Amino acid sequence: MGAVAATPKQDRSRATRRRLLEAAVACLAEVGWAGSTVSVVAERAGVSRGAAQHHFPTREDLFTAAVEYVAEQRSTALRGLPGRDRAAVVAALVDLYTGPVFRAALQLWVAAAHEPQLHARVVELEARVGRETHRMAIRLLAVDESAPGVRETVQGFLDMARGLGLANLLTDDRARRERVVHQWTTLLETALPGP
Amino acid sequence: MGAVAATPKQDRSRATRRRLLEAAVACLAEVGWAGSTVSVVAERAGVSRGAAQHHFPTREDLFTAAVEYVAEQRSTALRGLPGRDRAAVVAALVDLYTGPVFRAALQLWVAAAHEPQLHARVVELEARVGRETHRMAIRLLAVDESAPGVRETVQGFLDMARGLGLANLLTDDRARRERVVHQWTTLLETALPGP
Numbered sequence: 001m002g003a004v005a006a007t008p009k010q011d012r013s014r015a016t017r018r019r020l021l022e023a024a025v026a027c028l029a030e031v032g033w034a035g036s037t038v039s040v041v042a043e044r045a046g047v048s049r050g051a052a053q054h055h056f057p058t059r060e061d062l063f064t065a066a067v068e069y070v071a072e073q074r075s076t077a078l079r080g081l082p083g084r085d086r087a088a089v090v091a092a093l094v095d096l097y098t099g100p101v102f103r104a105a106l107q108l109w110v111a112a113a114h115e116p117q118l119h120a121r122v123v124e125l126e127a128r129v130g131r132e133t134h135r136m137a138i139r140l141l142a143v144d145e146s147a148p149g150v151r152e153t154v155q156g157f158l159d160m161a162r163g164l165g166l167a168n169l170l171t172d173d174r175a176r177r178e179r180v181v182h183q184w185t186t187l188l189e190t191a192l193p194g195p
Numbered sequence: 196m197g198a199v200a201a202t203p204k205q206d207r208s209r210a211t212r213r214r215l216l217e218a219a220v221a222c223l224a225e226v227g228w229a230g231s232t233v234s235v236v237a238e239r240a241g242v243s244r245g246a247a248q249h250h251f252p253t254r255e256d257l258f259t260a261a262v263e264y265v266a267e268q269r270s271t272a273l274r275g276l277p278g279r280d281r282a283a284v285v286a287a288l289v290d291l292y293t294g295p296v297f298r299a300a301l302q303l304w305v306a307a308a309h310e311p312q313l314h315a316r317v318v319e320l321e322a323r324v325g326r327e328t329h330r331m332a333i334r335l336l337a338v339d340e341s342a343p344g345v346r347e348t349v350q351g352f353l354d355m356a357r358g359l360g361l362a363n364l365l366t367d368d369r370a371r372r373e374r375v376v377h378q379w380t381t382l383l384e385t386a387l388p389g390p
Contacts, residue, residue, distance in 0.1 A: 032309045034229045103308065106361075110305045113298065113364055114227045123365050152378035156355055159375060163357035166301075169308050170318050180354060183347035191382050 017055050019045040024066035028104035033111035038062055064121045067108055070101045071129045078136055089140045090185045093158070094177070096133065097165030105129075106169065133158060143192050153191050160184060212250050214240040219261035223299035228306035233257055259316045262303055265296045266324045273331055284335045285380045288353070289372070291328065292360030300324075301364065328353060338387050348386050355379065 006014070023045035027036045038059050042052035056062035074096060081092055096102065105126075112122035137154050138145050145151050164180065167173045201209070218240035222231045233254050237247035251257035269291060276287055291297065300321075307317035332349050333340050340346050359375065362368045 030309065032306065035309070106305060107308075109361070109364060110301060111227065113302075114225065114230070119365060126365065149378050149381070152375045153382065155371070156375040156379045156382075159358035159362060160351055160355035161358065162361055163354035163359075166304070166357055166361060167354060169304060170314065170321065176350065180347050180351040183344050184351045186344070187348065187351075187382060187386050190385065 013055075016045075016047055016051060018069075020047055020052055020055055020062065021066040021069040024062050025070050025101060025104045028063060028066070028107045029100040033063075033107045033115075036063065036107075060118055060121050063108055064118075064125050067101075067105050068125055068129065070104070071132070074101060075132055075136060078140065081140060086141065086189060087185050090157075090181060090188065093133075093137055093140070094161045094164060094181050097161045098168045098177070102165045103169065106166070141188075141192060147193065150192060153188070157184065157188060208250075211240075211242055211246060213264075215242055215247055215250055215257065216261040216264040219257050220265050220296060220299045223258060223261070223302045224295040227302045228258075228310075231258065231302075255313055255316050258303055259313075259320050262296075262300050263320055263324065265299070266327070269296060270327055270331060273335065276335060281336065281384060282380050285352075285376060285383065288328075288332055288335070289356045289359055289376055292356045293363045293372070297360045298364065301361070336383075336387060342388065345387060348383070352379070352383060 020041060024036070024041045027041050027044060031040075036059075038052050038056065039049055041062060042049045045052070052062070056065060078092060078096075081089065108118070108122055109126065112118040134154065137158060138151075141154065143150050143154065145154075160180075164173070164177050168177065215236060219231070219236045222236050222239060226235075231254075233247050233251065234244055236257060237244045240247070247257070251260060273287060273291075276284065303313070303317055304321065307313040329349065332353060333345075336349065338345050338349065340349075355375075359368070359372050363372065
């Protein structure tokens with residue numbers, strides 16, 4: 001918030017923005033990109049269409065900002081995780097890819113494959129979120145990225161987590177996922193020097 | 196083809212069906228589910244809309260059959276792969292997830308998350324294709340699935356391959372992927388008893 005206190009008007013504006021971002025993510029996750037418009041999100045957030053467009057001039061602005069916002073919130077939450085217990089860290093990292101935030105990001109990602117006006121925005125967003133997730137994984141797993149193979153081991157593990165997220169999109173894959181994660185935690189213990 | 200020779204009419208019908216299936220996969224991969232209709236595919240395949248609907252009464256019939264058809268073709272191609280070279284097997288399995296067939300399947304999969312008439316079809320299709328891919332991976336890697344942890348190690352590896360496919364959707368991720376696959380081939384060598 002900085003050193004200067006926000007005025008009530010600024011507070012209201014921030015609250016409106018936050019409501020729009022949260023409604024946008026929920027909308028994407030539930031109805032997909034084709035059904036996710038600024039109007040639908042504004043109504044869901046209880047905000048006028050004009051106010052929504054004041055905050056986010058285009059549909060692309062709204063939805064990329066929304067996915068970035070929730071990704072940042074999750075990063076902040078994970079930062080508080082104690083890094084001692086490897087199994088807990090691995091489980092928390094996999095959890096990043098199995099909830100509504102990943103579902104929303106996936107809808108945006110897949111739409112960007114054939115919507116040119118979305119493509120560049122999502123590529124940039126995913127690079128930023130991907131780098132941040134990788135940095136956080138390295139820190140939480142308490143490993144030294146300069147050691148040979150460590151970076152690629154962690155990257156491959158995060159790719160696996162993303163694949164597990166995809167496998168969870170249409171069915172509840174929890175039971176299988178828990179067995180896979182248990183086994184891969186053991187493999188990571190062997191592959192990565194302990195904290 | 197069975198023991199009885201096909202008539203010229205049956206041959207033509209099969210060729211039409213194949214053209215429709217191949218056009219459907221290319222269309223899904225390029226323009227996504229929203230833009231993929233029976234009419235668009237019929238035109239692309241040089242087939243009348245009526246003929247297309249004779250083969251595939253609904254849009255869901257056409258696109259699920261198309262993804263299944265190409266998945267089967269890839270399985271057949273992989274069956275010829277010699278299982279001796281682990282690195283080659285790992286690379287071939289990862290390749291399943293980085294081309295147009297995976298892009299098409301992904302579009303269908305993500306659309307199914309919020310299209311009820313597609314959901315059950317895609318769940319069933321993915322279960323069938325997933326089981327077949329897993330069986331093939333076990334055979335090509337020449338591992339014994341009854342040994343503790345082997346099934347989950349292979350499943351996690353296929354989840355990783357799926358995640359690598361997703362990472363390749365919007366950008367050419369080949370250079371990073373090759374480093375990750377190289378490292379994980381080494382880790383899998385340790386985790387899986389050799390052939």
